[in-house]
Amino acid sequence: MLRQTDTLLGARPPGCAYFEAFRALRTNITAAQEKERFSSLLITGARPGDGKTTVAVNLGIVAALARKKVALVDADLRHPAIGEMLELPPGPGLVDVCNGEASLDDALVRMDIETLCVLPTGATWPMAAELLGSTEMTDALGDMQERFDLVILDSPPVGAVADAGVLSRLVERTLLVVRAGSRSPEPEQRALQSLEKAGAHILGIVVNDILPRDSMTYQQYYSYR
Ligand SMILES: Nc1ncnc2c1ncn2[C@@H]1O[C@H](COP(=O)(O)OP(=O)(O)OP(=O)(O)O)[C@@H](O)[C@H]1O
Ligand SMILES: [Mg+2]
Incomplete structure (x- = not known):
């Protein structure tokens, strides 16, 4: 069910640096979860196209591969992307719930990786x-927090619309995605x-999308701090 585009982990060999970087992200999030006890995580960023959806989907995949029960929620109602990226059939989703x-x-769609469920936007x-x-959104999120180890929500960029701010109040933790090489840090500072x-x-x-220092052969890399 995973579409083989080259930014999805399904298309990458499990030993490559790209995969490894997501394992590192998973490890850091698991460590934080053990310390701080949270399950809902918003993925957002300051600018369009920085890789929020790519990070949300790949984090969902890599967490499920470690047998975590994962719900991946497409909460970008303005530009839904997860359904198409994962080639989900049309059906109900977050809006309908x-x-x-x-x-x-x-509305939850079970994926080939057994512990991964996806909630597309739907209508x-x-x-x-x-x-x-x-309150219906709060209830749905509460329900998922009880049933899953990790609930990942993809969202629009912070600056463009109010949605990410609204979502950040509902979830327990927020991750900001920044694309390497962004010219000025001001949008990120404003977003934070x-x-x-x-x-x-x-x-x-x-x-x-950064190159690791010790190798110029890798095209993509993620780091977490
Ligand atoms: N590390 C990467 N290496 C190469 N291409 C990437 C990488 N991350 C994302 N992309 C590509 O960049 C484009 C934008 O990625 P993505 O849709 O994940 O961004 P987004 O922040 O969710 O965008 P939007 O703000 O429109 O929701 C996509 O074509 C994606 O495949
Ligand atoms: Mg997106």
């Missing part, structure tokens, strides 16, 4: 921020300030 049109069990909805801030103002608990920053 929040609107009472579907149950969580009906389109014009008022994303309002839906994400609804606005997330902190919203009450987000920032777990760390993932730098996407």
